Amino acid sequence: MSALDPARTVAxxxxxxxxxxxxxxxxxxxxxxxxxxxxxxxxxxxxxxxxTREVDEAGNVWVTLPGASPTSVLMGxxxxxxxxGGWLDGTLNVLAGLEVLRRLAAEGTxxxxxxxxxxxxxxxxxxxxxxxxxxxxxxxxxxALLGALRDAxxxxxxxxxxxxxxxxxxxxxxxxxxxxxxxxxELHIEQGPVLERLGLPLAAVVGTTGIERHRVTFTGQxxxxxxxxxxSRRDPLAAAARLxxxxxxxxxxxxGVGTVGSVVAxxxxxxxxxxxxxxxxxxxxxxxxxxxAMHAEARAAAARxxxxxxxxxxxxxILELAPTHFHPELIALCDDAVREIAGTSHRMPSGPxxxxxxxxxxxxxxxxxxxxxxxxxSHAKEEDTLPGHLELAVRAFDRLVDKTIAWAHARPA
Numbered sequence: 001m002s003a004l005d006p007a008r009t010v011a012x013x014x015x016x017x018x019x020x021x022x023x024x025x026x027x028x029x030x031x032x033x034x035x036x037x038x039x040x041x042x043x044x045x046x047x048x049x050x051x052t053r054e055v056d057e058a059g060n061v062w063v064t065l066p067g068a069s070p071t072s073v074l075m076g077x078x079x080x081x082x083x084x085g086g087w088l089d090g091t092l093n094v095l096a097g098l099e100v101l102r103r104l105a106a107e108g109t110x111x112x113x114x115x116x117x118x119x120x121x122x123x124x125x126x127x128x129x130x131x132x133x134x135x136x137x138x139x140x141x142x143x144a145l146l147g148a149l150r151d152a153x154x155x156x157x158x159x160x161x162x163x164x165x166x167x168x169x170x171x172x173x174x175x176x177x178x179x180x181x182x183x184x185x186e187l188h189i190e191q192g193p194v195l196e197r198l199g200l201p202l203a204a205v206v207g208t209t210g211i212e213r214h215r216v217t218f219t220g221q222x223x224x225x226x227x228x229x230x231x232s233r234r235d236p237l238a239a240a241a242r243l244x245x246x247x248x249x250x251x252x253x254x255x256g257v258g259t260v261g262s263v264v265a266x267x268x269x270x271x272x273x274x275x276x277x278x279x280x281x282x283x284x285x286x287x288x289x290x291x292x293a294m295h296a297e298a299r300a301a302a303a304r305x306x307x308x309x310x311x312x313x314x315x316x317x318i319l320e321l322a323p324t325h326f327h328p329e330l331i332a333l334c335d336d337a338v339r340e341i342a343g344t345s346h347r348m349p350s351g352p353x354x355x356x357x358x359x360x361x362x363x364x365x366x367x368x369x370x371x372x373x374x375x376x377x378s379h380a381k382e383e384d385t386l387p388g389h390l391e392l393a394v395r396a397f398d399r400l401v402d403k404t405i406a407w408a409h410a411r412p413a
Contacts (some may be wrong), residue, residue: 004105006391009099017087025381026081030121031160033045038079047369058136059120067113074115074184078122086383089188096187096394111409127157134358136171144170160411182408184359184366185396193376201389203346204334205368209284210291213319220311222275233241237265241307246301256285256295324357330367337399367390
């Protein structure tokens, strides 16, 4: 009899929520004590399993169940959250993978090695750069460039990683971790409304949208709020506000999405016109051409607004990802697994970014599975999925892992 217990996964998700959340939502921001608490708790859940646990040079946690072959199938997720985040984003991936490992270990030695990775800083909520740990493994991580990224308090990514025991200059060495990986599979909540609207619990994900993420800095002149006439102001915050509205219209015209997620004005006091303003801009589209066009429009709009407001403007790239397409054979396996467990499958792209982007960029055959999100909400305390759908997802993901193991075992060495 199978040792798989999807209800246990739901119970563990609730336990982690109670441990690392509050009335505002999940508090597991990467490189903070809340995140460390979650990772320590996860390590405790591995007790009694015939697995090893290692932390790589980029801060990713690897759990390995040895198989008859060193060729491996990799499951992945992340325990970090956005501030005031949801209880399922990232954690479902990790804890569903844990349940699959339990079942496989109970049945003996699998034909290939099976690994579970808890990626470091998937969210990018603190420094604006997502997929930190997985990009180090894919070879798309530049310590010199990324180490200078700063959070709202001025702390650099280099310093934050160092405080967690990770030397950012050594992070690219984590690339060796993907050398023996034949396939990567990831379960995730949808984070949108599509499956709920279709009345379906699960879907096979065909790929992810492209992302252009930049910091736009407008520089004007700080001045007294009371003595500076309106026609004499060089106000970078006014430029930022105008860009925000332009970004919305650019996205609507281009058929994608555009978000200004943060605006930080300095000196940030009510009695002064701002002298400098940082804008975090995120643009996404399923196709590379329209995404490039949206980005070009945003740059042109910012340049025009800067002239009209008599301020300077500068762009700093934070994350640039082309649309990603997953492996067709693994998509078919995922389709089959969903259909066998839920009766009906659906194929769809992902609007949010995921660590699966980086494994695919590294050349690892990759696929994702989605489970329905209630009201399409995520990155918020209201994030939720029906318990019955969560259990279905664990069963379907377990089925996908079995199919992927067989696929990887049958591939030529």
